[in-house]
Amino acid sequence: MNIHHHLDDATIVxxxxxxxxxxxxxVVSAHLSFCPHCLARVRKAEAIGSAVMxxxxxxxxxxxxxxxxxxxxxxxxxxxxxxxxxTLSETQEESILPPQVRKALGxxxxxxxxxxxxxxxxxxxxxxxAEDEGKLYLMKIEAGxxxxxxxxxxxxxxxxxxGSYTDKFGQFGPGDIADLDDHxxxxxxxxxxxxxxxxxxxxxxxxxxxxxxxxxxxxIGI
Amino acid sequence: xxxxxxRMTRPSRPETGPASNQHLAHLLGLVAENRDKSAFxxxxxxxxxxxxxxxxxxxxxxxxxxxxxxxxxITVWRKAHMYTLDKGSVSTWIFTIARNRRIDWARRLxxxxxxxxxxxxxxxxxxxxDEVVLASQESETVKAAVEKLPADxxxxxxxxxxEDMTQQEISQNLGVPLxxxxxxxxLAYQKLSKSLEALQ
Numbered sequence: 001m002n003i004h005h006h007l008d009d010a011t012i013v014x015x016x017x018x019x020x021x022x023x024x025x026x027v028v029s030a031h032l033s034f035c036p037h038c039l040a041r042v043r044k045a046e047a048i049g050s051a052v053m054x055x056x057x058x059x060x061x062x063x064x065x066x067x068x069x070x071x072x073x074x075x076x077x078x079x080x081x082x083x084x085x086x087t088l089s090e091t092q093e094e095s096i097l098p099p100q101v102r103k104a105l106g107x108x109x110x111x112x113x114x115x116x117x118x119x120x121x122x123x124x125x126x127x128x129x130a131e132d133e134g135k136l137y138l139m140k141i142e143a144g145x146x147x148x149x150x151x152x153x154x155x156x157x158x159x160x161x162x163g164s165y166t167d168k169f170g171q172f173g174p175g176d177i178a179d180l181d182d183h184x185x186x187x188x189x190x191x192x193x194x195x196x197x198x199x200x201x202x203x204x205x206x207x208x209x210x211x212x213x214x215x216x217x218x219x220i221g222i
Numbered sequence: 223x224x225x226x227x228x229r230m231t232r233p234s235r236p237e238t239g240p241a242s243n244q245h246l247a248h249l250l251g252l253v254a255e256n257r258d259k260s261a262f263x264x265x266x267x268x269x270x271x272x273x274x275x276x277x278x279x280x281x282x283x284x285x286x287x288x289x290x291x292x293x294x295x296i297t298v299w300r301k302a303h304m305y306t307l308d309k310g311s312v313s314t315w316i317f318t319i320a321r322n323r324r325i326d327w328a329r330r331l332x333x334x335x336x337x338x339x340x341x342x343x344x345x346x347x348x349x350x351x352d353e354v355v356l357a358s359q360e361s362e363t364v365k366a367a368v369e370k371l372p373a374d375x376x377x378x379x380x381x382x383x384x385e386d387m388t389q390q391e392i393s394q395n396l397g398v399p400l401x402x403x404x405x406x407x408x409l410a411y412q413k414l415s416k417s418l419e420a421l422q
Contacts, residue, residue, distance in 0.1 A: 009411045010404035014389055017382035018325045022339070029339045043310045044415050049383045050310075050317035051364040056384060057275030061288060069266055069292045073259070076296055100339055130329075154390070181401070203390070 005169070005176040007031065007038050011157070016045035022128050023136035023201035026100065027157045027177070030199055033098035034175035096161045096174070101199060104128060104136070109197075112138070120145040134203040141165070141190045141198075149187035154203035156180060163196030165189060243361055246312040254302035265316075266295050273320045279384045280324055290327055294320045311360045325386065360418065367417040375410040378403055 007015075007028060014020045015028045032039045097109055104126050105112075114122030120142035128136055134154075141147065143163070157179050164173040167186040172178055180186070190196045246268065252261035273294050277287035297319050309315045322340060368376065381387045381395070389407070393400045 008404070009408040010389065013379070013407045013411050014382055017386055018321045019382045019386040019388050021388060022329070025339050041415070043308070043314065044418050045411060046318050047310050047314045047360050047364045047418070048368060048379065048411070048414050049321065050313040051361060051368050052380060052383045053272055053276050053317050053320070054313060054361070055365060055368065056380065057273075057279065058271040059275035059278055059284075059287070061270050061274060061291075062284070065270065065288045065292070066263065066266065068288070069270075069295060070259070070263075072292055072296055073262070073299060076299065077257070181404075 001175040003175040008179045021133035022130040023134040027201040030098040031177040144192045145190045156202040159199045161197045163194040164191045243311045378406045
């Protein structure tokens with residue numbers, strides 16, 4: 001996979017710290033499934049975490065702690081079983097969804113009931129049980145469609161799963177992630193030839209810039 | 223039986239010091255290959271207090287923090303065979319397990335488990351050789367580099383990693399714009415990343 005658009009350094013650090021809202025962490029994790037370059041960057045940031053933990057944290061253990069650990073280990077070794085592997089039927093179409101997304105989605109891509117939110121635009125919310133942290137959803141936009149120009153109130157990340165779109169930041173194809181700074185307006189145009197399916201997470205509701213699209217916002221919910 | 227396992231001879235420590243990655247990797251190897259309980263005890267002696275403190279920073283009391291530290295180490299026991307150099311140093315790998323355990327505890331009333339998100343992140347492609355961090359020297363280098371960070375960058379790093387505060391929370395807590403928090407994180411990461419690249 002030829003990836004041109006990567007994660008922001010600040011997102012890499014926050015992800016490694018476990019300090020991203022869950023929906024955004026999910027999209028970052030999905031990008032890492034495609035992108036060895038960003039995964040190596042996450043590993044470096046995790047090394048920072050371990051250095052901070054080594055440095056700042058130590059608190060002496062109570063006298064019985066080691067014994068407790070070994071009692072639990074005894075129980076563990078008596079019933080040592082390997083965790084069941086994730087079993088998901090793998091069709092050609094499914095393979096565009098990373099496993100963690102498939103698991104959260106719960107239904108195969110082909111069985112998704114897309115909610116039509118505008119002409120040529122379908123949406124499927126993914127419930128992570130973390131509504132207060134933000135939203136996670138799939139979007140399917142038909143080839144050639146122009147989305148209204150909009151900015152984002154908080155952090156938003158978009159991972160392209162299939163097809164591609166182009167905006168002022170360049171062309172985004174499968175595996176590319178748009179990790180936009182806040183208040184950066186853009187107007188994505190889906191490239192001709194194929195529908196574009198994206199995984200999107202936002203921290204706070206986006207705001208549409210023009211009057212007419214703003215009317216859609218309560219309906220679209222992004 | 224328990225007493226016996228704890229009185230077994232500890233593997234000898236190499237001259238490079240008790241916490242060198244080489245030594246920790248040796249211990250983890252013994253756990254993975256021989257299910258060696260004394261090596262496991264030695265790992266817990268090193269990491270137990272650190273993981274406990276890490277849990278307490280997020281608000282766990284002493285008892286719960288020890289419980290979570292034990293959880294973390296049981297996972298280490300279970301997954302020892304899955305540790306490879308591309309996961310970073312042993313310290314880094316165990317940090318990620320403790321981090322996931324801590325977040326799963328903090329999020330226990332919510333739907334998604336953090337480990338469900340992060341543990342499936344492995345890419346299908348192999349990580350390129352030039353991308354692999356030299357695990358053996360990693361910990362010492364990063365530690366030295368973290369110490370050298372300017373106070374404002376060190377502070378956001380610590381708030382993110384130790385308190386797992388989001389960028390927005392850090393911004394509110396320090397009373398600085400979100401953009402400032404992000405740029406401090408970027409600068410800190412770039413410095414630390416450079417010092418790691420210098421090893422390669």
